[in-house]
Amino acid sequence: MRIHEAGAMHGDFSALSPAWLGVPDDVNALLPQLWASGVERSDEGVLHIGGLSVDELATEFGTPAYVLDEDDFRARCRAWAEAFPDADVYYASKAFCSKAVLRAAAEEGLMVDVCTAGELAVALAAGVEPNRLGYHGNNKSQSELRRAVELGVGRIVADSYTEIERIGAIAAELGTRPHVMIRVNVGVEAHTHEYIATAHEDQKFGFSLADGDAYEAARRVAASPDLYLAGLHSHIGSQIFDTSAFEVSAARLVRLFAKLQAEIDEPMGDLDLGGGFGMAYTSQDDPQPPSDIAASLGKIVQAECDAAGIGAPRLSIEPGRTLIGPAVFTLYEVGTVKPVMLSQGASRLYVSVDGGMSDNIRPALYDASYSATLASRSSSAAPALARVVGKHCEAGDIVVKDEFLPADVAPGDLLAVPGTGAYCRSMGSNYNHVPRPPVVAVRGGQARVILARETVDDLLRLDVG
Known part of the structure; x- marks a missing residue:
């Protein structure tokens, strides 16, 4: 049983408070x-x-x-970058967005993820280079997509067939070839709140893996002369403490990755496992350090790639709230x-x-x-x-x-x-x-x-x- 930050349970408050919240020995103590x-x-x-x-x-x-605490935030950015030295670590602007914070994240070696024109504007004002940006969102407007393609953002994560068509048309008009990733709905039920579980079938994000949409979307991007299929992306939810869900997600992503790599002419480069790793809000929460998460995910991906007979792709990771929270x-x-x-x-x-x-x-x-x-x-x-x-x-x-x-x-x-x-x-x-x-x-x-x-x-x- 986990204990409250200030001590062990020694009173009967069970009818009024959750089981994990114990009466503190010292009400002034900090966890x-x-x-x-x-x-x-x-x-x-x-x-x-x-x-x-x-x-x-x-x-x-x-x-x-x-x-x-700016030093604390910078230290957390460095810890994740050091834990994943061969991967791209993205700071999620949606968690908290300001010029000072995005600038600090970039200075500590992180990429930056945005999902609206407003977040993009702040990132640019913070001095983040466009090629270090990823652009998410399930309903990016025409103007948002045009701006992203014009700037040459590092990757656009496509979320629908309509969006693929829009990006392709803009790219053809501008004579450029943006990097596009496919957001894959892997069908993994993360153990978290319903509203922040984002890879089960009945929700708005991504292309379903189960019905073949993810495969078809990737094929369309790869077949377009105006688009480059940069890789596959998944995000299974937020505030997750158990990496077992990532094991299932990685296995399904790698199988699709291997199938596509065998069929398309240009090699894909990236596999983004998303993030959503949990942080401690109360004494009941026990987050893993970045080094442990990196070791676990690295073994999972390598094992799945070995089983599929392919080399390990470059990974991307999105720690999310664990950086700024x-x-x-x-x-x-x-x-x-x-x-x-x-x-x-x-x-x-x-x-x-x-x-x-x-x-x-x-x-x-x-x-x-x-x-x-x-x-x-x-x-x-x-x-x-x-x-x-x-x-x-x-x-x-x-x-x-x-x-x-x-x-x-x-x-x-x-x-x-x-x-x-x-x-x-x-x-x-x-x-x-x-x-x-x-x-x-x-x-x-x-x-x-x-x-x-x-x-x-x-x-x-x-x-x-």
């Missing part, structure tokens, strides 16, 4: 796997990142705010604390913060679990079962569904929620007309804003009346 490497707690109990206290950050930049925490200020009596005399603290589902929709959308800690001081109070909620007019506006916080948590305290780098700011909204928080990067004892806080004036500027 290292949830936090960026530069985060620590001072003797006074104040959270610090890169030598700066959260009190200083809150005073200068306000709350709520996303706080990025753990490098960021969200800093909130507590507004109200309300004890709510439940059945059999039990109670739960409802701790309301100055953000909510507009800065982290994942708990409401995916029933995602997060952790939290009192960040502005230490406490000797007993741990109390708490629920951290936002300020929005929704009962489902929950930031952290279950957590133990000090019983004396009070208005004005700062709370920190780790693991918010991926899909929080990216999926942020202005629900209830709440401006989105800033992103503050910390490096070398210095803090700077890399995405500015929105203001009410920003909202009104778009409301033309």
Whole structure:
């Protein structure tokens, strides 16, 4: 049984909290796997990142705010690049997209994946070379495809027959020959949330392997004089901890790869296994290090290629949230604390913060679990079962569904929620007309804003009346 970050279970909260969440021995303790490497707690109990206290950050930049440990993010990029020295490692812009972050990823040797004109524009503004970009998406517009072909992006991942026709027509008109990969729906059911499992049959992405569409799509690209079939791509889902699904996916991809390689004139170069590797949001999560994943996937692909009698293709990998997710925490200020009596005399603290589902929709959308800690001081109070909620007019506006916080948590305290780098700011909204928080990067004892806080004036500027 996994234990809560602050200690083992020694109380009966089973009716109110999940089995993995134990009552902490020390409610002030931090579980290292949830936090960026530069985060620590001072003797006074104040959270610090890169030598700066959260009190200083809150005073200068306000709350709520996303706080990025830039050195931690860069180190994670390097770790994946070093684990896959002979592969292309792609940073997924959709997880979090800003000029500073995409520039840092490229500087650490990563490629960049985009799926819209907006993400492409940010990548170019960050100085990422077009040939180091991959372009995803199930419904790329004519203008998006034209821009990608004009720029000479490294690869376009085709998702439909219509898209193949569009790319071919644009390429013929422009007199260029773009590299196209086929997104293959391998029919693997990843053990993750339904909405982030992306390789089963009944969903919008890719060409089905089972009914022959993937083979036919690849044949059409290979037969076109205006397109180059660069390889095959698959993505089975997100927040995956078990590589067994990748074994099945790789086996099916390699078999198709071998069949196509035997039939087409030009050799394909790449096999992209996707990504979606899990990160730690709570103590129940146990992610593998990049080196272990690389070793496992390398053995899987080599074994399948040996069985098919072909040489191993060049691999691509997309680590996704594991790069940016753990490098960021969200800093909130507590507004109200309300004890709510439940059945059999039990109670739960409802701790309301100055953000909510507009800065982290994942708990409401995916029933995602997060952790939290009192960040502005230490406490000797007993741990109390708490629920951290936002300020929005929704009962489902929950930031952290279950957590133990000090019983004396009070208005004005700062709370920190780790693991918010991926899909929080990216999926942020202005629900209830709440401006989105800033992103503050910390490096070398210095803090700077890399995405500015929105203001009410920003909202009104778009409301033309």
